[in-house]
Amino acid sequence: MPDSEPGTPEVLQGAGVSPGVGAGPVRVVAGAVPEPPAGSRHGGDAAAERDTALAALEAVAADLEERGGRAAAAGNTAGRDVLNAQAMMARDPGLADGVRAKTGEGVAAARAVFEAFGVYREMLAGAGEYLAARVADLDDIRDRAVARLLGLPVPGVPESDEPFVLVARDLAPADTAVLDPAQVVAFVTQEGGPTSHTAILARTMGVPAVVALPGATSLADGTRVLVDGSAGTVRPEPTDAEVAAALAAAAARASALEESTGPGVTKDGHKVPLLANIGGPKDVEAALAHGAEGVGLYRTEFLFLDRSAPPSDEEQEEAYRKVLEAFPGGRVVVRTLDAGADKPLGFLPAPGEEPNPALGERGLRMMRRHPDVLAAQLAALARAAAGLTARLQVMAPMVTDAAEAAWFAAACREAGIGHPGVMIEVPAAALRAGDLAPEVEFFSIGTNDLAQYACAADRQVGGLARFQDPWQPALLDLVAPAAVAGVPCGVCGEAAGDPALACVLVGLGVTSLSMSAPSLPLVRAALARHTLDECRRAAAAARAARTPEQAREAARGHLPALAELGI
Ligand SMILES: C=C(OP(=O)(O)O)C(=O)O
Numbered sequence: 137m138p139d140s141e142p143g144t145p146e147v148l149q150g151a152g153v154s155p156g157v158g159a160g161p162v163r164v165v166a167g168a169v170p171e172p173p174a175g176s177r178h179g180g181d182a183a184a185e186r187d188t189a190l191a192a193l194e195a196v197a198a199d200l201e202e203r204g205g206r207a208a209a210a211g212n213t214a215g216r217d218v219l220n221a222q223a224m225m226a227r228d229p230g231l232a233d234g235v236r237a238k239t240g241e242g243v244a245a246a247r248a249v250f251e252a253f254g255v256y257r258e259m260l261a262g263a264g265e266y267l268a269a270r271v272a273d274l275d276d277i278r279d280r281a282v283a284r285l286l287g288l289p290v291p292g293v294p295e296s297d298e299p300f301v302l303v304a305r306d307l308a309p310a311d312t313a314v315l316d317p318a319q320v321v322a323f324v325t326q327e328g329g330p331t332s333h334t335a336i337l338a339r340t341m342g343v344p345a346v347v348a349l350p351g352a353t354s355l356a357d358g359t360r361v362l363v364d365g366s367a368g369t370v371r372p373e374p375t376d377a378e379v380a381a382a383l384a385a386a387a388a389r390a391s392a393l394e395e396s397t398g399p400g401v402t403k404d405g406h407k408v409p410l411l412a413n414i415g416g417p418k419d420v421e422a423a424l425a426h427g428a429e430g431v432g433l434y435r436t437e438f439l440f441l442d443r444s445a446p447p448s449d450e451e452q453e454e455a456y457r458k459v460l461e462a463f464p465g466g467r468v469v470v471r472t473l474d475a476g477a478d479k480p481l482g483f484l485p486a487p488g489e490e491p492n493p494a495l496g497e498r499g500l501r502m503m504r505r506h507p508d509v510l511a512a513q514l515a516a517l518a519r520a521a522a523g524l525t526a527r528l529q530v531m532a533p534m535v536t537d538a539a540e541a542a543w544f545a546a547a548c549r550e551a552g553i554g555h556p557g558v559m560i561e562v563p564a565a566a567l568r569a570g571d572l573a574p575e576v577e578f579f580s581i582g583t584n585d586l587a588q589y590a591c592a593a594d595r596q597v598g599g600l601a602r603f604q605d606p607w608q609p610a611l612l613d614l615v616a617p618a619a620v621a622g623v624p625c626g627v628c629g630e631a632a633g634d635p636a637l638a639c640v641l642v643g644l645g646v647t648s649l650s651m652s653a654p655s656l657p658l659v660r661a662a663l664a665r666h667t668l669d670e671c672r673r674a675a676a677a678a679r680a681a682r683t684p685e686q687a688r689e690a691a692r693g694h695l696p697a698l699a700e701l702g703i
């Protein structure tokens with residue numbers, strides 16, 4: 137969210153894809169090279185024009201080879217191979233023939249190079265996925281040659297005599313293969329996502345990175361910025377004190393996280409299983425990589441989105457089995473289909489007009505109207521779990537009272553699934569958790585919806601975002617009765633991924649925490665540094681506060697070791 141203090145440049149928000157903090161002057165990778173105008177002609181000396189064009193191609197090839205040599209010297213032999221392959225493309229005899237023919241017809245050098253590349257480009261683009269991916273490499277060579285011929289800055293990493301923050305629209309292999317990690321303190325790109333070339337390279341190099349930052353390339357060359365690759369923020373013109381504090385906090389956090397392994401446990405040995413929230417089998421790898429002890433929330437609706445009919449029984453079974461197999465002996469909590477409101481499904485339309493979909497037939501309410509869809513899902517889950525050692529637990533979303541909890545538990549039993557549970561995300565269910573507890577074997581609190589309903593503030597309305605703050609004392613008051621209602625009670629809303637709030641939740645009596653995988657190490661480290669008693673005192677102090685800000689502050693007062701983690 138932009139920081140709008142008067143006089144302070146706005147903090148820019150993108151996606152953090154490689155953790156850590158870096159500060160330095162911006163160096164912007166030269167922008168796109170324009171296409172030389174169609175129909176541009178040379179003055180008549182075809183031979184001179186041809187030689188100029190071919191010399192530009194040779195210069196590009198030599199430059200790429202030289203960069204390849206530097207990459208290899210820095211231990212990056214894969215980078216050298218990419219660059220040498222590009223150099224060979226620049227020296228391709230067929231390409232030179234194309235340039236000769238075009239300049240012979242009167243086409244100006246830059247345009248002749250552009251058109252000669254065009255022929256190859258089409259051939260590659262039509263030649264299957266792998267070769268199509270090489271089109272970007274080919275375009276990069278073409279742009280380097282055209283830039284030379286037009287007297288424009290050659291695209292690629294600029295030279296700098298001090299460490300810098302590299303800013304680009306996106307980064308090409310030729311840009312990144314020669315990067316010296318000691319020179320580049322952070323990457324920032326306008327495009328890209330967590331799996332983009334930039335993100336992968338940044339993580340491999342251990343350099344902080346923020347991608348998908350709107351307006352990144354408008355940052356002026358030389359502007360000093362502070363980049364936080366965990367938070368995904370870029371702060372222009374930071375003060376020296378801000379930079380020093382951010383670097384110290386990042387260093388403290390990095391060393392603490394390195395030691396953060398194993399099951400979740402407080403300093404005095406109180407176990408708090410740390411689980412991952414996942415949307416399907418594709419998220420399992422990250423969950424395991426961050427040490428998840430199991431899955432605390434499998435949002436199965438991702439399998440059902442964007443389709444005109446439910447997935448087949450076999451498709452469901454296969455997806456569920458893949459997840460269960462990944463956690464032998466571990467717990468896997470699967471949430472049955474949470475359709476409606478913010479998760480509308482094409483084949484399960486709301487009955488009639490719903491003026492307030494969040495208050496309408498969603499979650500379990502929708503399943504009571506379509507029991508066949510629920511029965512098929514439960515049956516697929518039972519088949520998927522058969523013969524595996526993972527402990528399958530199934531829970532229903534958007535449960536309001538004991539009657540709904542009992543209805544769901546009966547549906548589970550009928551499908552041969554033991555240990556049914558319910559989510560606590562409706563205030564009525566939280567306040568009367570004691571009524572629901574005898575019907576099921578566990579609770580999982582969905583703080584995202586619980587906050588939405590506690591504050592009567594639609595979670596999808598940006599202007600009401602402050603009501604989604606999970607530090608609301610009212611939200612904590614709703615968590616408290618559910619946490620001590622007599623059945624194990626986890627939290628799987630976003631609140632669980634906030635390390636300070638995680639301690640508070642444990643202090644309230646919550647027995648497990650589930651969150652998006654990258655949040656696990658910091659939560660694990662925060663718990664390991666505090667006793668259950670400190671967590672309880674932090675919880676009491678937070679509930680005694682009158683605002684979310686005061687609750688946060690009050691809790692911190694009882695969680696002294698958060699500072700060691702730079703929190
Ligand atoms: C975990 C929750 O579920 P979702 O965000 O999928 O509604 C919640 O509401 O807190």
Ligand SMILES: [Mg+2]
Binds near residue numbers: 561582
């Ligand atoms: Mg929810």
